[in-house]
Amino acid sequence: MKSAAINFSKLVSAMSVALLAGCGGSAETETNHQSVDTTAPVADWQLVWSDEFDGENIDSSNWTKEVNCEGGGNNEKQCYTDSDENAFISDGMLNIVALPAAEGAEKPYTSARLNTKYKADFKYGRIEMRAKLPSGQGSWPAFWMLPTDEVYGGWPKSGEIDIVEAVNLKVANEDGSVESNIHGTLHYGRDWPNNVSSGKAYALPDGVNPADDFHTYAIEWQEGEIRWYMDGYLYATQRQSEVRYNSKDEAVGLKHRGWFAEYFEQGSGELVTHWDTAPFDQQFHLILNLAVGGDWPENVNNTGIDADAFAAGQSFVVDYVRVYECASNPDTGRGCETVRPGYDNLDDALVEGEAPVPAPPSSGAAKNLTIFDNELNVNWAAWDCCGGSTPELVEDSERGNVIEFLVGEEPTVNGFTSRAEFLTDPQAQPSPFDASGMLESGYVRFNMKVTSLPSDPSAPWKFKIESVGAATAVELDLTASSEGAAPVAGEWQTYTFTLQQLADAGLDISAIDVLMIFPAWGTGEGAVYLVDDVEIAQDTSLPELTLFQDSVNADWPLWDCCGGSTPVEVSDDAEHGIVAEFAIGEAPTVMGFSTRTDVGGAGKPFDASALLDGGVLQFEMKVVSMPNDPAATWKLKVESDNAASAVEVDLSTANEGHTPQAGEWQTYTFNLNTLAQAGLDPSAIDVVMIFPAWGTGNGAVYRVDNAKIYHPEANKSASGLSLFKEEAAEQWQIWDCCGGSTPTVETDEDAAHGKVAQFVIGSTPTVMGFLADDGVYYDASHLLESGVVRFDMKITSAPSNPDAQWLFKIESNDASAAVELALADSIEGQAPQAGEWQTYTFSLQALYDAGLDISAIDVLMVFPSWGLGEGAVYRLDNVEIDNQ
Numbered sequence: 001m002k003s004a005a006i007n008f009s010k011l012v013s014a015m016s017v018a019l020l021a022g023c024g025g026s027a028e029t030e031t032n033h034q035s036v037d038t039t040a041p042v043a044d045w046q047l048v049w050s051d052e053f054d055g056e057n058i059d060s061s062n063w064t065k066e067v068n069c070e071g072g073g074n075n076e077k078q079c080y081t082d083s084d085e086n087a088f089i090s091d092g093m094l095n096i097v098a099l100p101a102a103e104g105a106e107k108p109y110t111s112a113r114l115n116t117k118y119k120a121d122f123k124y125g126r127i128e129m130r131a132k133l134p135s136g137q138g139s140w141p142a143f144w145m146l147p148t149d150e151v152y153g154g155w156p157k158s159g160e161i162d163i164v165e166a167v168n169l170k171v172a173n174e175d176g177s178v179e180s181n182i183h184g185t186l187h188y189g190r191d192w193p194n195n196v197s198s199g200k201a202y203a204l205p206d207g208v209n210p211a212d213d214f215h216t217y218a219i220e221w222q223e224g225e226i227r228w229y230m231d232g233y234l235y236a237t238q239r240q241s242e243v244r245y246n247s248k249d250e251a252v253g254l255k256h257r258g259w260f261a262e263y264f265e266q267g268s269g270e271l272v273t274h275w276d277t278a279p280f281d282q283q284f285h286l287i288l289n290l291a292v293g294g295d296w297p298e299n300v301n302n303t304g305i306d307a308d309a310f311a312a313g314q315s316f317v318v319d320y321v322r323v324y325e326c327a328s329n330p331d332t333g334r335g336c337e338t339v340r341p342g343y344d345n346l347d348d349a350l351v352e353g354e355a356p357v358p359a360p361p362s363s364g365a366a367k368n369l370t371i372f373d374n375e376l377n378v379n380w381a382a383w384d385c386c387g388g389s390t391p392e393l394v395e396d397s398e399r400g401n402v403i404e405f406l407v408g409e410e411p412t413v414n415g416f417t418s419r420a421e422f423l424t425d426p427q428a429q430p431s432p433f434d435a436s437g438m439l440e441s442g443y444v445r446f447n448m449k450v451t452s453l454p455s456d457p458s459a460p461w462k463f464k465i466e467s468v469g470a471a472t473a474v475e476l477d478l479t480a481s482s483e484g485a486a487p488v489a490g491e492w493q494t495y496t497f498t499l500q501q502l503a504d505a506g507l508d509i510s511a512i513d514v515l516m517i518f519p520a521w522g523t524g525e526g527a528v529y530l531v532d533d534v535e536i537a538q539d540t541s542l543p544e545l546t547l548f549q550d551s552v553n554a555d556w557p558l559w560d561c562c563g564g565s566t567p568v569e570v571s572d573d574a575e576h577g578i579v580a581e582f583a584i585g586e587a588p589t590v591m592g593f594s595t596r597t598d599v600g601g602a603g604k605p606f607d608a609s610a611l612l613d614g615g616v617l618q619f620e621m622k623v624v625s626m627p628n629d630p631a632a633t634w635k636l637k638v639e640s641d642n643a644a645s646a647v648e649v650d651l652s653t654a655n656e657g658h659t660p661q662a663g664e665w666q667t668y669t670f671n672l673n674t675l676a677q678a679g680l681d682p683s684a685i686d687v688v689m690i691f692p693a694w695g696t697g698n699g700a701v702y703r704v705d706n707a708k709i710y711h712p713e714a715n716k717s718a719s720g721l722s723l724f725k726e727e728a729a730e731q732w733q734i735w736d737c738c739g740g741s742t743p744t745v746e747t748d749e750d751a752a753h754g755k756v757a758q759f760v761i762g763s764t765p766t767v768m769g770f771l772a773d774d775g776v777y778y779d780a781s782h783l784l785e786s787g788v789v790r791f792d793m794k795i796t797s798a799p800s801n802p803d804a805q806w807l808f809k810i811e812s813n814d815a816s817a818a819v820e821l822a823l824a825d826s827i828e829g830q831a832p833q834a835g836e837w838q839t840y841t842f843s844l845q846a847l848y849d850a851g852l853d854i855s856a857i858d859v860l861m862v863f864p865s866w867g868l869g870e871g872a873v874y875r876l877d878n879v880e881i882d883n884q
C-alpha cells in the first residue's frame with residue numbers, strides 16, 4: 001500500500017498487464033504448492049508480539065485507528081474512520097469493513113486503517129497474518145509496514161514493506177480469467193516521483209482464491225534480505241544490492257541488483273547512493289487497512305469501482321497477527337531462514353531490484369563527442385537559426401548519410417545545437433559538452449561539401465561556436481582552420497579547429513552547446529552544402545594488448561593449464577604466417593595465454609577499464625582436429641586478478657554467432673562491456689583461455705592468431721599509418737628517388753611476410769623508400785609520446801662496396817625538415833645481416849628531438865649510403881608509423 005501519490009500516467013500505460021500494475025510488482029509466479037507441508041510449525045522463531053483478537057474490542061494498546069480522508073495519497077475513494085462499523089472484533093476476528101458513505105460525505109466510502117506506530121515497532125523477524133481477503137472491483141486490502149522514524153528521508157526513501165496486497169479479487173477479466181493474485185512488494189529509492197518498487201505476484205494453484213477462505217501471509221525479514229510466504233510457501237525473495245569491485249577497489253557493477261537508498265550524509269551533506277542494508281535496517285510498524293478504489297485497482301481488471309460489491313459492506317477479516325524473533329540472532333534476524341531450492345534464483349523466487357548500477361570509474365580521459373556521423377546524436381539537433389528551413393538527412397554517393405543545409409532569401413546561420421528549445425526527440429536531453437579535459441590535444445572537426453555556392457561569390461564562409469546561453473562565442477573564417485582551405489564547390493573538405501585556438505579566442509570550452517557553419521550573415525542566399533563527421537574530440541592512445549600476432553607476446557606465454565603439453569608456434573597459410581597451436585590429450589585441461597608468474601608469465605595484468613565503451617576481445621581460430629567427443633562445446637574463459645573474477649562463455653555467443661568448423665579460420669569477437677557485466681573485473685586481466693569444455697577436448701588440435709584486446713573505433717582515430725603491408729598505403733608509392741628503377745611488389749619465401757616491397761640499386765646513385773603524393777602529409781603529432789617508425793627489412797644481395805652503411809632517412813613538409821640515422825641507431829641496435837628478416841624501430845620522440853617536423857611527414861627512406869649501394873637488392877615489409 002503506497003503512502004504517497006504514484007504516477008498515474010505510468011499506471012495507465014500498464015493497464016493491459018494487471019500483474020505489473022501499481023504496487024503489485026512483477027510477473028505472476030505459480031509453483032506446486034503441494035510440495036510444501038503448510039501445517040508444519042514455524043521453526044527457530046520465538047513469538048515476541050501478537051494480537052489474536054480474542055477480546056471484545058480492538059486493543060488500543062496495540063493499534064491506533066487513523067482518521068482521515070486523504071485517500072492514502074493514491075486517489076482512493078474512502079475516508080478512514082474510528083467508527084466501530086468500520087473496524088470491530090467479532091468471533092475472535094478483526095473485521096475491517098468498507099461501507100458506502102452517507103449522502104453528501106467527503107468521499108463515497110468509509111473504511112478503517114489501523115497501525116502500531118510507537119506501540120509495536122520491529123526490526124527483523126517473522127511477521128505473519130492469517131486472514132480472509134475481500135473481493136470485488138475496487139477492493140484493495142493490505143498488510144504492510146512503514147518506518148517508525150524516517151531516518152533516510154520522507155517516503156519512500158526510508159522504505160516500505162508490503163507483506164501482502166491484492167486488488168479486485170474474484171473479478172472476472174475480459175479473457176475469462178479470475179483475479180486471484182497476491183503481491184509482495186518493496187518501495188524505496190529516490191524522492192517521489194522518481195521512486196521505485198520491486199516485487200512479485202503469486203497465485204495459488206487450481207484456481208484457489210484468497211477471498212474464499214483464510215490463508216497465512218508472512219515475511220521473514222533479516223539483515224539484507226526479506227522473503228515472502230503464502231501458507232508457508234516461499235514465493236519471493238528480495239535482497240540488498242551487492243556491489244562488484246575491481247582490483248583497484250573501484251565500484252564497477254552489481255553482482256546482484258537489489259534495493260538501494262539515497263540520502264544526504266550527515267557529515268558532508270552530500271547526496272549519496274548506498275547499496276547496503278538501508279533503508280530496511282530500521283524499526284518499522286504494522287499497518288492493516290482496506291482501501292476502496294485508487295490509482296491501482298481502478299485502472300486494472302474491469303476498471304473503476306463496482307458499487308454493488310460494496311453495497312452491503314466488503315470485509316477484510318483477520319484471525320491473528322504475530323511477530324516472531326529469531327532466537328539465534330535477534331540483532332540480524334539471521335539463522336532462522338525458512339527456504340527452499342530456487343529461493344535465491346532469478347528464474348524462480350529471487351526478485352531483481354531497481355538499484356542504479358554504479359557509474360564506471362573514470363579512465364582519466366575526456367570522452368569524445370560525435371555530433372553527427374551517419375546519424376544525429378539524439379542530444380544535438382541540426383538547426384537553421386533564422387531562415388525557416390529544415391535541415392535534412394540526405395544520402396551522398398561518397399559518404400552515405402549526411403546533413404544538408406541551405407540558405408534562402410532570409411539571412412540565417414546553420415549548424416547543430418544542444419539547447420533544449422530546439423530538441424524535438426522525446427529522449428533528448430540538453431547536453432552542453434565539457435571539452436576542458438582535452439584542451440591540450442582536442443579539436444572541433446567536420447567535413448563539408450558545397451553543392452551550390454552562394455549567389456554572392458565573395459561571401460566568406462564562417463565557423464562559429466558558442467557556450468551555454470551564448471555566454472561566450474567565437475566566430476572564425478573557415479580558412480583559419482588547420483587545413484587553411486576555402487570551400488571549393490563539389491569537393492569534400494575537412495576543417496579542423498583546435499580547442500586551444502578556440503579557448504585563446506575567448507570560448508568557454510567547458511559548456512559548448514552550439515556549433516555553426518555558414519556563409520557570412522546576409523551573403524549566403526543560394527548556398528546549399530553538406531556536412532558530415534562532426535565531432536569534438538582528441539586523438540587518444542587507448543590501451544591495447546596483443547596476445548599473439550605473428551609471434552607470442554613474451555609477457556603472455558602460451559599455456560596448458562593441466563594437460564602437461566607445451567603449446568607451440570607453427571607456420572600456417574600465407575595470410576596468417578606463424579600461429580599458436582594447442583593440442584589436447586587424454587588429461588582434461590584448458591589452454592590459452594597467461595601472464596601469471598606461477599605459470600611463467602611476466603606478471604603484467606592488463607587494465608582494460610578504459611576500453612569498456614566499445615572495446616573487444618578478439619581472436620581468430622582454426623580447428624585442425626575436432627575433439628573425439630562430438631558434443632564438445634567450445635569455450636572462452638577470461639580471468640582477472642588471480643581468479644578473483646572470471647567469466648566463461650560459449651564461442652557461439654561471440655558477435656559473429658558461429659561455432660568452430662574444422663579446417664577454416666574464423667574470427668570471434670566479444671564485447672568487453674558484456675564480459676564485465678557478466679562479472680569480469682576488466683582492470684587486471686591475467687588469463688585468456690580458448691578450449692573445448694573441460695573433459696571433452698581429447699583429440700582437439702587448434703590454432704589461434706591475431707588474439708588481442710583493443711578498441712576498434714578508438715584506435716582508428718588514434719592509430720598511425722601503415723605505409724606498406726601487402727601493398728603501399730593509399731596516396732603513397734614505392735619510390736626510387738634517382739636511379740630510374742621501378743621498385744616492385746614480390747612474394748617472399750617466408751610465409752609470415754608474403755607480399756613485400758623490393759628495391760634494386762644499379763650503377764646510378766640513389767635513395768629508395770616511400771613517397772607521399774603531392775600535397776599529402778601524415779600528421780603523427782598525436783603519437784609523439786609513445787609512437788615509433790617501424791619496419792622489417794631483409795637484404796637478399798649486399799652492396800658490392802663493403803664500406804656501404806645502411807641508413808634510414810625521414811623527411812617532412814617537402815624536405816623542409818629531415819633526419820638521417822644509421823640502422824644500427826635503431827632501438828634494436830642491430831646492423832643488417834644478409835638473408836634474414838630484421839626489425840628496426842625509431843622513436844618518434846627521438847626523431848622530433850633531432851629536428852623532424854612530425855606533423856607533415858611525406859618521405860621515408862631506407863638505403864645504403866649514397867654512391868655505395870650498387871648491387872644491393874633488399875626487401876621491406878610492415879612499414880608503419882604507429883604506437884609502440
